[in-house]
Amino acid sequence: MGMLRFLAKRLALLVLVLLGATVITFVISHAVPSDPARMWAGPRAGPTQLEQARRELGLDQPLYIQLAVYISRVFRGDLGVSIHTRRPVLNDIAAFFPATFELTTFAMIIALALGIPMGVVSATRRDRLPDHAARIFSLTGVSVPIFWLGLLAQLVLSSTFHILPTSGRVDSSLLAIAPPAVSGLYLLDALLAGNWPFFASAFVHILLPALTLSYASLAIVTRMTRSTMLEVLGQDYIRTARMKGLPERAVLYKHALKNALIPILTIVSLCYGFLLAGAVLVETIFDWPGMGLYATNAILTLDLPAIIGVTLIVAVIYVMINLVVDILYTLVDPRVRYD
Secondary structure (H helix, E strand, O other), X not given: OHHHXXXXXXXXXXXXXXXXXHHHHHHHHHHOOOOHHHHHHOOXXXXXXXXXXXXXHXXXXXXXXXXXXXXXXXXXXXXXXXXXXXXXHHHHHHHHHHHHHHHHHHHHHHHHHHHHHHHHHHHHOOOOHHHXXXXXXXXXXXXXXXXXXXXXXXXXXXXXXXXXXXXXXXXXXXXXXXXXXXXXXXXXXXXXXXXXXXXXXXXXXXXXXXXHHHHHHHHHHHHHHHHHHHHHHOOHHHHHHHHOOOOHHHHHHHHXXXXXXHHHHHHHHHHHHHHHHHHHHHHHHOOOOOHHXXXXXXXXXXXXXXXXXXXXXXXXXXXXXXXXXXXXXXXXXXXXXXX
C-alpha cells in the first residue's frame, strides 16, 4: 500500500508539473514578437486571409482565454496542429520521438558502460596515473561545448578518415529493405526481423552522434562513481570483507559498487534529462531525424503548437524517468521503503 500511495502522489505531482510547464511555455512563446497567423496563411496572404487565419488559430481571443482553451485540449490529449507540417503535433512527435529515444538511450548506455568502470578504476587507483587521466577526461567532458565536439567528430572521423558516416540513421540504399516498424527503433526492429545489413548500417550511423551526446554524461558518471566509491571503500564492512579473504573484484563490484549505486542512479536520471535537451544540438549537427530536429525546425518557423508540445513531452518524460529511478532505489537498497 505504501508503494501505491507513493505512485499516486507522484502521478498527482506529474499533473501539476504538466500544468506549470504548459502555463510557462504558453506565456513565454506568446510573448515573443511573432505572427503565427502569417506562417499559417502564407507569406502572400492579404489582410482578409490573415484575419481568417487568426480566427482559425484562436489568436483573436484574449491570452487568458487562449491559455484556458489550450490547457483543456492538453488534458484531452490534443496538442494542437503544427503550423509548419499542418499535422497534429502529437502525430508528429510520435513519428520523430523513436529516433530521439534510440539516440539518447544508446548514449546513456555508453555513458554507463564506460563511466562506471572508469570511476571504479579511478577510485581504486587514487592519485595515480589512471585517476589523473580520469580527472582530465571528466573536466574535458563537462567543459567542451557539445556543438564544437560534434563538428570536430565529423571533421576527424567522417571527413578526414572516413571511419563513420556523417549524418542520417541508415544508408538510403537500405531503406527499400527496412524491417517492419514495430517500435520505430531501427536497431531493435532490425534485430527482431533478423535484418543484419540494416542493423549494421543503423549501428554505424548511430555511433558518432551517440558518442558525441554521451561525452558530458560519461564524464559526470565517472566523477560521481569515483566520489561515491571512495566514500564506500572506507566503510568498516569493506575492510571486513577484505579481511575475510574475498577476492578484490567481489569486494569492489558486489559490496562497494552495489552500495554506491544510489547517488549514481540519481545522477543518471538527471543526465538522461540533459541528454534529451542536448539532443537538439546533436540532431541538428548530424541531421538526425528526431524530436530535437523537429523542435529546431519549429523554432525557426515560429511553430508555437509544436514548440509547446515538444516542451510538454520532455517535461513528462523527465518526471517519469525520476519516478522510475525512485522505484529502482527500493531494488538496489532494501532499506529504502515508501511507507
